[in-house]
Amino acid sequence: MPTSLAQTPAATAPLDKRDWIAGLEKGLTLIETFDAANPRQTASQAGQHCGLTRTAARRYLLTLAHLGYVATDGKLFWLTPRILRLGHSYLDSARLPRIAQPYLQRITSGTQEAAYVSVLDGDETVYIARNSPNRTMNAGFGLGARVPAQVTAAGMLMLALRPTEVNDTWLDQASLKPFTSYTITSKERLRVEFARIRAQGWSISEQQMDLGYRGIAVPLLDRDGAVAGGLNVSMPMGHESSEDAVARVLPVLQETAGAMRNLI
Incomplete structure (x- = not known):
């Protein structure tokens, strides 16, 4: 019987606490809150979906907006086509x-x-x-x-x-x-x-x-x-x-x- 390389998140290798970057995890988790049901969100809404305060979520979203991955009208935030670079990086590499x-x-x-x-x-x-x-x-x-x-x-x-x-x-x-x-x-x-x-x-x-x-x-x-x-x-x-x-x-x-x- 063939063995499987597919892993669930719980099966991934443990990471030393010294190597963990919490901010990166929170930023990526925030990106993943945008979907068909939540295409545009306030900072409060996005934060609620991933366990962040409104203030923290807003800082992450403004950083993502500065990098071009998110757009905003001052109240609502939404993903831009630039986010596709992340997926295409996998397909290209x-x-x-x-x-x-x-x-x-x-x-x-x-x-x-x-x-x-x-x-x-x-x-x-x-x-x-x-x-x-x-x-x-x-x-x-x-x-x-x-x-x-x-x-x-x-x-x-x-x-x-x-x-x-x-x-x-x-x-x-x-x-x-x-x-x-x-x-x-x-x-x-x-x-x-x-x-x-x-x-x-x-x-x-x-x-x-x-x-x-x-x-x-x-x-x-x-x-x-x-x-x-x-x-x-x-x-x-x-x-x-x-x-x-x-x-x-x-x-x-x-x-x-x-x-x-x-x-x-």
Whole structure:
């Protein structure tokens, strides 16, 4: 069974107190309070979301505004496009997104479906590379998109390949939100699915996040056999059965993942 490189925040290496910069942590936490539900915030609102006083939050926000990452009208604050530099720094510097692109093109050519590479960040799937046929170029997940791992094929796969004790702890604490009537919200059923995925070495997810869509995923392993990410396709279900979709797509995914292994 492959080992997993994916770590939850609790599994990261301990840091000596002398090396900890609290201000950096607070600044990054403050940035993360901005989302679809909170696109513009006062200093008080942003501070409440991350445990800072209004005065402290305002100082951090004004510093971020001075650096160009935040804009303000004097009362409200919001992120600027400059914040995208942080995410693109990862995409530009990490090897996996650059290595994956020609292989994703091969998958799309062979299946006519959207192909993705994703990694696990905590309990979220993060998409770091993609390629789509022209007919769906504007559909699907964009680079950097984050979704709960348990509702995607690649996320289910990467969760399943984590150590059992990690998943047991996660399941004990997780709140499983339903996105559709097909979303798995039973923790016992998830345990069964994880066991099935570990045994067969690939995963399929149908309509768990979006009605009418199916995902099929295989692991991307590095040279040591550790899980570096997930390789998947996403497709409209149409009239194709699950069995026919797997027979058509899975061999292409497995062959591609095998070809990438010595490069990761």
